[in-house]
Amino acid sequence: MNSKQTETLDRRIAELQLDGYAQYAASSKDANLYYLTSFLAEDPFLFLRKGEQSVLVTSSMEKARALKSSGVDRVLALEDFLKDSFETEVDRATPNMIASVLRECDIKRLGVNADFPVSLADELRRNGYEIAPLSGSIEHSRSIKTVGELEHMAQVQRASEKALADAITILTHSKISGDVLRYKGRVLTSEQLKSAIGQSLINDACAPQDVIASSGEDSALPHLTGSGPVKADSTIVFDVFPQSTTSRYHADMSRTVLRGAPPPELFDMYSAVKEAQNIALKMLRPGISGAEVHLAVMDYFEERGFRTDVNNGQGFIHSTGHGLGLEVHELPFLNKRGGLLEKGNVVTIEPGLYYPNMGGVRLEDVAVITHNGNRNITQFPKEFVI
Numbered sequence: 002m003n004s005k006q007t008e009t010l011d012r013r014i015a016e017l018q019l020d021g022y023a024q025y026a027a028s029s030k031d032a033n034l035y036y037l038t039s040f041l042a043e044d045p046f047l048f049l050r051k052g053e054q055s056v057l058v059t060s061s062m063e064k065a066r067a068l069k070s071s072g073v074d075r076v077l078a079l080e081d082f083l084k085d086s087f088e089t090e091v092d093r094a095t096p097n098m099i100a101s102v103l104r105e106c107d108i109k110r111l112g113v114n115a116d117f118p119v120s121l122a123d124e125l126r127r128n129g130y131e132i133a134p135l136s137g138s139i140e141h142s143r144s145i146k147t148v149g150e151l152e153h154m155a156q157v158q159r160a161s162e163k164a165l166a167d168a169i170t171i172l173t174h175s176k177i178s179g180d181v182l183r184y185k186g187r188v189l190t191s192e193q194l195k196s197a198i199g200q201s202l203i204n205d206a207c208a209p210q211d212v213i214a215s216s217g218e219d220s221a222l223p224h225l226t227g228s229g230p231v232k233a234d235s236t237i238v239f240d241v242f243p244q245s246t247t248s249r250y251h252a253d254m255s256r257t258v259l260r261g262a263p264p265p266e267l268f269d270m271y272s273a274v275k276e277a278q279n280i281a282l283k284m285l286r287p288g289i290s291g292a293e294v295h296l297a298v299m300d301y302f303e304e305r306g307f308r309t310d311v312n313n314g315q316g317f318i319h320s321t322g323h324g325l326g327l328e329v330h331e332l333p334f335l336n337k338r339g340g341l342l343e344k345g346n347v348v349t350i351e352p353g354l355y356y357p358n359m360g361g362v363r364l365e366d367v368a369v370i371t372h373n374g375n376r377n378i379t380q381f382p383k384e385f386v387i
């Protein structure tokens with residue numbers, strides 16, 4: 002296997018004159034490892050990269066599945082390297098196993114990622130191995146999406162939009178009753194909206210994760226998922242970021258809607274957020290930095306008179322966006338420290354305004370950086386009063 006997945010990694014290994022690279026983790030919890038192997042496992046396994054070869058070491062039971070689903074060149078049976086270890090020696094068994102694989106592959110100087118377990122690194126170093134952290138190489142490769150990855154992401158995005166449409170239908174079929182909404186004769190809750198979105202996503206083979214459907218005061222806290230009655234005349238913030246259970250890629254989308262009659266201040270907040278999003282989307286192209294885009298959004302809100310006080314949770318209190326892929330938040334970031342954007346990056350653009358006494362407004366689209374600009378892959382309408 003010699004491909005886009007390992008290109009940056011191979012270069013780093015060569016630059017640092019290392020003999021190879023190792024990773025020991027469960028790929029279900031480690032996006033880098035899943036990216037390198039395409040092998041999804043709940044139990045930790047060993048991945049080794051040496052020269053142009055990728056090797057995977059997993060239990061014999063998993064060998065056939067690893068050979069079938071992963072893109073690696075060789076799959077070795079874990080048991081062959083554990084033969085001298087006892088089950089009670091848990092703390093020694095894994096470093097000993099890794100050491101015998103390294104011996105077999107003739108690796109002395111080893112690159113690892115920043116999250117390589119420190120206990121394993123200590124033990125390997127004690128046994129004479131040199132361990133060098135190569136942070137960021139795989140993350141950088143992951144940030145540049147291939148056409149295939151973009152197709153996966155568009156698919157999750159469509160599922161996301163279908164799910165949000167279901168929740169909006171519930172809202173438009175609800176009746177305003179005092180300061181809350183009623184649906185089919187009962188008070189409508191955030192939980193019901195989240196459940197409708199979750200059901201639709203599950204039907205489309207996506208894991209819903211922590212769907213946000215918050216209204217009123219709840220909506221002023223960006224990551225509060227929302228609970229209790231859905232308020233009329235107040236903002237209702239949706240944020241949906243499912244993961245496909247087949248491709249493992251994510252979508253991410255936020256919309257803000259309102260049933261009833263909004264006070265003029267909320268109208269103004271909504272129009273400012275929408276315009277801020279347009280400003281940012283127009284800037285996205287290769288070579289511009291995430292920081293430049295973020296500062297433009299910050300400046301625009303200030304110009305329009307929306308003050309930010311992060312410590313008191315007022316105004317534009319989060320970043321403009323983030324990369325999206327196998328993780329919900331990954332490179333590149335559109336914040337004060339955000340680096341240069343490159344063709345193939347997939348980023349969210351999600352300005353928002355939050356005032357504890359008014360509520361919150363957030364709009365989030367996902368854009369792909371193209372050779373001379375960007376393409377918005379979000380098709381969901383932005384209608385405030387529904």
Ligand SMILES: [Mn+2]
Nearest residue numbers: 253349351365
């Ligand atoms: Mn987001």
